[in-house]
Amino acid sequence: MSNNKNIGVIGAGSIGMAIALNLQDKGYQVAIRDIRADIETSARNSGLTVAASPADIAAFADFIIIMVVNAKQTTEVLFGERGVTSAGIAGKTILLCPTIAPEDTEAIAQRLQSARCDVLDGPVSGGPVRARDGTMSLMLAGDGAVITRHEAVLNAISSRLFRLGERIGDGARYKLVNNLVAGMNLIASSSAVALGVKMGLDPQTLVSLMSASSGQSMMLDDRLTRAIADDYAPRAYAYILTKDVALGLDMAESAHVDMPMAKHALEIFTATLARGYDELDDAAVLKTLLE
Secondary structure, three states: OOOOOEEEEEOOOHHHHHHHHHHHHOOOEEEEEOOOHHHHHHHHHOOOEEOOOHHHHHHHOOEEEEOOOOHHHHHHHHHOOOOHHHHOOOOOEEEEOOOOOHHHHHHHHHHHHHOOOEEEEOOEEOHHHHHHHOOOEEEEEOOHHHHHHOHHHHHHHOOEEEEOOOOOOHHHHHHHHHHHHHHHHHHHHHHHHHHHHHOOOOHHHHHHHHHOOOOOOHHHHHHHHHHOOOOOOOOOEHHHHHHHHHHHHHHHHHOOOOOHHHHHHHHHHHHHHHOOOOOOEHHHHHHHHHO
């Protein structure tokens, strides 16, 4: 098992920052890289090291967590100018957490492995609160020996670690299936609350009733509880779940599986972004449905 205590986190948004702070609390030396000045200031104020480039993260850490948004950003921080690979990564381990297409995960992993780097395909789920206290779900695919070597830090990140086998790309596949359901649940719950509001029902009573009944879901309990209080501060940006549902539908199409409910959900998410709500919480779909 690895005793390395130097961890790098590239992409210190709400989830990445929470992971970094959680690991710091557990005794790891953590460096972050982000392009936003306010994130860097917050990181320094919290005692984290701030790296000037992904290459500097690679020089600092032997275990590097990639927590950016999409495949383009992942490719850029790994292989671009002053990217991770420009520093030399032989013997290091990279945990790929972005929700991206399985074929992108596979292609990126192959490039990293050709540079003699170990790769784990590890999307996460649970939001910033669970990231901060280390109780996220971690969907992990990759070499079992690599997972065992880094078991301590992986368990520090996640109390719900799912070992999905050794095929890189399966982490992405499981995550996209999950996020398709999350997206459909959010639209279903939001549509029901919008119906109730338009019929003159009290939304707080409706959400409480559904949460205690057969209409319950995590998305109802978490997102709609905030939305009916007009709290759309982004814990999970609307544009991110929109991207994930679109990726999931692409995957379903490639598997010749029709998902009409997910297609309808994507239409609502797309309409939400078109209204300028892309950087609100994804619960902003309720605003769209109420208009």
